[in-house]
Amino acid sequence: MQVLTKLWMEFSTIRFPRGYGGKEVNGVCVTYLDSIAVGCVNSYMRKEGNQISVGHHQILYDSKVKLADILKYLDGEALVYFSKLHDICSLITDESTIT
Template sequence: MTWTAADEVAILWAEHSGLTFPDGMGGLDAPSGESLAALDTYMAGCIQAYLVSGTLDARRHRILRSCAEQLGGVRPQLSGKDSDYVSRLLKMAELIDTNVTAPS
């Protein structure tokens, strides 16, 4: 069986959505000043929209990219489950980004 990006995102999302936001990331902010909890929430909305429709509109695509960029910058500071949590979000964002063509 060949897996599509949507299949992989669905599997990763099923794993991810059962988790709680890591305690170790609760008070952390991205360099932009945005809280990691807010970035997590924004990404979750974009991922769910992708899973429902199979694509993202331009606005959600920009939000997903921006959040992924900010979380990617913070990931080296994280370890253990915190790093795994962010890595899963980044993997889903990568899969979606490479398989969605949204107008600028």
């Protein structure tokens, strides 16, 4: 959980990449993907323990898969931003307990 907390704190200081608002990358709207994934992560991080609802787990798992698919099309600040988000989604889906 400490690795996740550190990564989340780092991610929280990074701005959404310039020029990517409303943009699709390989058919994925990155604005929507970001908002839905970050919303679930934020909800998870505010709770005690490592429990997550099945719905939020599924959203984060799907987000992880979509992020993995688009990373190869990104560079610069967008690659850094979405790579960190991918890592956060991966940590939560791998370590959490579904309730």
